Amino acid sequence: MAYTVIATLILLFSAVASTTATGLIGVNYGRIADNLPDPTKVVQLLQSNAIDRIKIFDTESTVLKALSGSKIAVTVCLPNEQLKSAAADQAFTDNWVQSNILPYYPSTIIDAIAVGNEVFVDPNNTTDFLVPAMKNVHASLVKIKININVSSPIALSALATSYPSSSGSFKSDLVEPVMKPMLSFLKETGSYLMVNVYPFFAYGANTDTISLDYALLRENTGVKDPKTGIVYKSLFEAQIDAVYAAMDALQFSDVKLVVSETGWPSKGDSDEIGAGEDNAAQYNGNLVRRVITGGGSPLRPNDPLVVYLFALFNENQKTGPTSERNYGLFYPNEQKVYNVPFSVEALADFPSAVSNGSKTEVATAPSPNGGDVSQTWCVANGKVGQKKLQEALDYACGEGGADCRPIQSGDTCYNPNNLVSHASYAFNSYYQKQARATGSCDFDGAAYVVTQPPRYGSCKFPTGY
Ligand SMILES: *[C@@H]1O[C@H](CO)[C@@H](O)[C@H](O)[C@H]1NC(C)=O
Ligand SMILES: *[C@@H]1O[C@H](CO)[C@@H](O)[C@H](O)[C@H]1NC(C)=O
Ligand SMILES: *[C@@H]1O[C@H](CO)[C@@H](O)[C@H](O)[C@H]1NC(C)=O
Ligand SMILES: *[C@@H]1O[C@H](CO)[C@@H](O)[C@H](O)[C@H]1NC(C)=O
Numbered sequence: 001m002a003y004t005v006i007a008t009l010i011l012l013f014s015a016v017a018s019t020t021a022t023g024l025i026g027v028n029y030g031r032i033a034d035n036l037p038d039p040t041k042v043v044q045l046l047q048s049n050a051i052d053r054i055k056i057f058d059t060e061s062t063v064l065k066a067l068s069g070s071k072i073a074v075t076v077c078l079p080n081e082q083l084k085s086a087a088a089d090q091a092f093t094d095n096w097v098q099s100n101i102l103p104y105y106p107s108t109i110i111d112a113i114a115v116g117n118e119v120f121v122d123p124n125n126t127t128d129f130l131v132p133a134m135k136n137v138h139a140s141l142v143k144i145k146i147n148i149n150v151s152s153p154i155a156l157s158a159l160a161t162s163y164p165s166s167s168g169s170f171k172s173d174l175v176e177p178v179m180k181p182m183l184s185f186l187k188e189t190g191s192y193l194m195v196n197v198y199p200f201f202a203y204g205a206n207t208d209t210i211s212l213d214y215a216l217l218r219e220n221t222g223v224k225d226p227k228t229g230i231v232y233k234s235l236f237e238a239q240i241d242a243v244y245a246a247m248d249a250l251q252f253s254d255v256k257l258v259v260s261e262t263g264w265p266s267k268g269d270s271d272e273i274g275a276g277e278d279n280a281a282q283y284n285g286n287l288v289r290r291v292i293t294g295g296g297s298p299l300r301p302n303d304p305l306v307v308y309l310f311a312l313f314n315e316n317q318k319t320g321p322t323s324e325r326n327y328g329l330f331y332p333n334e335q336k337v338y339n340v341p342f343s344v345e346a347l348a349d350f351p352s353a354v355s356n357g358s359k360t361e362v363a364t365a366p367s368p369n370g371g372d373v374s375q376t377w378c379v380a381n382g383k384v385g386q387k388k389l390q391e392a393l394d395y396a397c398g399e400g401g402a403d404c405r406p407i408q409s410g411d412t413c414y415n416p417n418n419l420v421s422h423a424s425y426a427f428n429s430y431y432q433k434q435a436r437a438t439g440s441c442d443f444d445g446a447a448y449v450v451t452q453p454p455r456y457g458s459c460k461f462p463t464g465y
Helices: 002-018 039-048 061-066 080-088 090-100 127-143 172-189 199-205 235-249 277-293 386-397 419-433
Strands: 024-028 053-055 073-078 110-115 149-151 153-155 159-161 192-196 256-262 306-310 377-380 447-450
Touching: 024 277, 039 061, 053 306, 061 073, 073 080, 073 090, 080 090, 080 127, 090 127, 110 127, 127 149, 127 172, 149 172, 149 192, 159 235, 172 192, 192 235, 199 235, 235 256, 235 277, 277 306, 377 386, 377 419, 386 419, 419 447
Parallel strands: 024 053, 024 306, 053 073, 073 110, 110 149, 153 192, 192 256, 256 306
Antiparallel strands: 377 447
């Protein structure tokens, strides 16, 4: 027994020693909850778990003060609601930096500034403001001689294709207006792309083709990319490489990538396949092992993986399906939801990444299209205005034959009660009934396709009929 433990330790240490590039693990500290511990207690919790980098979704003063002198590096965020002002006027970002960065830096180690979050899927569509806002924030930092990386987390749904990884490409409508200027900015300033990656979504929508072992980074036969011959051992790595391939296609092979969010919920609704404590523990534990003992992804073997887990706490005030409130590694009372090893030492006690032999939850072996995030939904484009949306909604619910019962008063998807969410529900229903046929999510520009489940309150969008 003792021998095995020592042998395992030696193996782990030598794995670290022999790899030039070992990655870094951070954790997202979201605070959409009314029962979380005080930030000073949170800092102690982070320290006692050897977590030395975090990401927050704002520049909350109590958090940044509590981190002062802690040696914990933090990525802060300028929220989406401020993008328009930040893009319009450098006086705004000068002032923002003066009041949200300068008072804390450098005694609080501010590692990066995320300008906006998943901006392309912001229902208010702030896409046009993104790159100008990033440039203004950067210019404001340069002006006062502060060197902090500026970036912006994109959702994986920015990709048009992700399987096989080598054919990864950004959505064509994002390429010229935003991806190229953003990648140029990141390259010029020596910063990196932030990407939020959730194999949980792809697995849940494709259990017939994606095995749970592949999704949870357990031992498995892998999925071969027919073009490169690379055999992917995890959906996580396949998704990362799809983003790298998309960057390569635009000639930005020299820009690095950080996974700004990834996670697996410990609880979900009955239709959220794969959600559960055991799976969440394995996903996060196996991922940490992969990051701190392995090299980069197959397409960038020399770039260490930098991964921020989502999230530190379960957040009781998040809306949407049950999973949304159960991504936490800790309960608000600081008890662990499950054990995640954050250091090489702690990893020695973590069970190895093999399947526990459970047949019930393991889907069939990955088929050749395993790893595709082909599940898509249709949502309304608020930008076209009320009149056009209403016309399209009337069509979808009338002639179109969409199922619009759930958005009637008193029914499951009545709330949030606004035109965009009602239209989204109806457009998606139509789109799914048309078997997601090309052109069936357009409504003359009033609708567009997304690759992550839409989130409008607790309303659930069907994925097929
Ligand atoms: C969209 O913009 C409106 C008006 O500015 C604001 O009240 C709302 O909170 C925004 N929604 C999101 C999701 O940002
Ligand atoms: C910015 O990011 C790059 C790429 O990861 C890194 O090499 C550099 O050290 C970072 N700069 C700062 C100031 O943190
Ligand atoms: C094996 O794992 C599955 C899901 O990963 C879980 O449902 C099951 O309870 C586990 N079985 C044992 C014996 O641990
Ligand atoms: C957001 O606005 C941009 C520019 O106006 C447009 O190209 C894009 O299709 C819009 N996206 C969404 C999701 O509405």
